[in-house]
Amino acid sequence: MKIPLSEQSMSAILDLQLASDCADIPKQEDIQLWLDTLLLHQQMTEKEITVRVVDVTEIHQLNLQYRGKDKPTNVLSFPFEMPELNLPDGAQLDDSMSTFLGDIVICAQVVTQESQQQNKLLNHHWAHMIIHGTLHLLGYDHIEEQDAQEMEGIEIAILQKLAIDDPYQNH
Structure with a gap:
């Protein structure tokens, strides 16, 4: 028996x-x-x-600083990388450190503009951008065609569970 999502324990700490x-x-x-x-x-x-x-100014600055692109973008992902630590013998790290995936930065105005240009429902485009950014935190990317197809397939499957159409269809 499948347990409805609302009855399952929360898995994301937002x-x-x-x-x-x-x-x-x-x-x-x-x-x-x-x-x-x-x-x-x-x-x-x-x-x-x-x-x-964030607004356009902040995403533009971050995109320039971290990606070398002098323009605003919809979403940026910053995966958490555990620093190398020299711990005293027998010392252990707190398990909570391994639960942090990282940061997603999303520009509200760019997402709104894209949803209008692409004729998508605004909330559906937001859902796609949150999922897209989180998959980047998990190590997925879309630089190579094969990787892009894998990432898009996962996005489509997750969005389908949310009753959201394929965002790559007819756009």
């Missing part, structure tokens, strides 16, 4: 940071559902993710 006064940012509950659905699909539990919603 740190939502709103650094935008954009009016059409999704509710925290929606973002939580999208992350929980992704982690359930990936058979993961108790992963912490920071989602920071």
Whole structure:
């Protein structure tokens, strides 16, 4: 018997940071559902993710600083990398350190603009961007065609669980 998602324990620990006064940012509950659905699909539990919603100026600066691209973008992902530590003999790291996946930074205005240009429902495009960014945190990318097909297939499967159409179809 399949247990409805709402009856399962939460699998994503969401740190939502709103650094935008954009009016059409999704509710925290929606973002939580999208992350929980992704982690359930990936058979993961108790992963912490920071989602920071920003305006064009901040995403543009981050895209230039970290990717060398002098323009705004929709979403940036910053996977957490555990630093090499020299611990005293017998010392152990707290297990909570291994649960942090990283940070996703999303530009509200770019997501809104793209959803209008691509004729997509705004909340559906937000869901796609959250899932897309989180998959980058998990090590997926779309630089090579084969990797892109794998990542897109996972995105489509997760979005389907949320009753959201294939975002790559007719766009």
